[in-house]
Amino acid sequence: xxxxxxxxxxxxxxxxxxxxxxxxxxxxxxxxxxxxxxxxxxxxxxxxxxxxxxxxxxxxxxxxxxxxxxxxxxxxxxxxxxxxxxxxxxxxxxxxxxxxxxxxxxxxxxxxxxxxxxxxxxxxxxxxxxxxxxxxxxxxxxxxxxxxxxxxxxxxxxxxxxxxxxxxxxxxxxxxxxxxxxxxxxxxxxxxxxxxxxxxxxxxxxxxxxxxxxxxxxxxxxxxxxxxxxxxxxxxxxxxxxxxxxx
Numbered sequence: 001x002x003x004x005x006x007x008x009x010x011x012x013x014x015x016x017x018x019x020x021x022x023x024x025x026x027x028x029x030x031x032x033x034x035x036x037x038x039x040x041x042x043x044x045x046x047x048x049x050x051x052x053x054x055x056x057x058x059x060x061x062x063x064x065x066x067x068x069x070x071x072x073x074x075x076x077x078x079x080x081x082x083x084x085x086x087x088x089x090x091x092x093x094x095x096x097x098x099x100x101x102x103x104x105x106x107x108x109x110x111x112x113x114x115x116x117x118x119x120x121x122x123x124x125x126x127x128x129x130x131x132x133x134x135x136x137x138x139x140x141x142x143x144x145x146x147x148x149x150x151x152x153x154x155x156x157x158x159x160x161x162x163x164x165x166x167x168x169x170x171x172x173x174x175x176x177x178x179x180x181x182x183x184x185x186x187x188x189x190x191x192x193x194x195x196x197x198x199x200x201x202x203x204x205x206x207x208x209x210x211x212x213x214x215x216x217x218x219x220x221x222x223x224x225x226x227x228x229x230x231x232x233x234x235x236x237x238x239x240x241x242x243x244x245x246x247x
Contacts, residue, residue, distance in 0.1 A: 016049025017042040058123040064131045065166060068116035079109070080232040086114070089227060090121045095162055100194040100222055104201055105231030111197045114229065115164050118195065127161035134168045138177040145176070158187040162195065169200040169208040178214050189221045196222065201230070 002025055009018040020042045024030050070090050075083045103111045119129045144150040157163060209215035
């Protein structure tokens with residue numbers, strides 16, 4: 001009977017239950033469980049299995065730039081990166097409150113890694129996350145407008161609890177990019193969160209967006225109540241390269 005049960009669990013793709021029940025049988029501990037304890041045991045195993053698969057799929061779908069971990073972040077006064085600030089953000093209460101994070105600093109200062117680490121944590125907490133290079137996203141949206149899939153692409157962005165825009169402001173925006181950004185921000189305003197990563201200081205974003213009325217509307221929705229990180233110091237990539245050479 002146990003073999004038949006295992007086979008049925010496998011065919012129904014109850015992988016967590018299958019593994020837990022099989023391990024219990026192999027250990028010879030099945031008699032130490034009451035019926036309700038056994039049901040709870042295999043149900044918990046199935047729950048954990050599905051939760052883990054869901055998190056793994058969310059991480060794959062997010063398309064992070066880095067495989068990042070909060071535990072591996074480097075904190076220092078020179079970088080202007082405080083552990084307390086990061087710890088307040090990785091509980092992802094900012095996603096619940098639909099507020100944003102703005103991370104600025106020079107190239108190689110670790111902006112994208114920090115955003116990825118926060119994004120990974122959001123996935124683990126069950127949020128849908130998407131990591132996008134800003135310029136590539138605008139190019140994709142322009143192509144989508146040409147082939148009629150523009151609204152579908154916007155809807156995909158809107159469904160994300162957290163949208164991470166990397167390399168924001170590398171180049172000034174044209175009219176199409178400006179309009180697309182306005183739609184994205186409007187769709188997310190008061191509903192979901194953004195992390196924006198840029199080499200350009202926030203006080204220069206108005207110039208990058210261009211067209212005063214639209215820039216005012218976008219920045220009013222982004223900057224208000226946003227958490228800011230302004231990283232300082234030299235490039236971490238450069239420092240690591242020098243350390244390797246010296247080693």
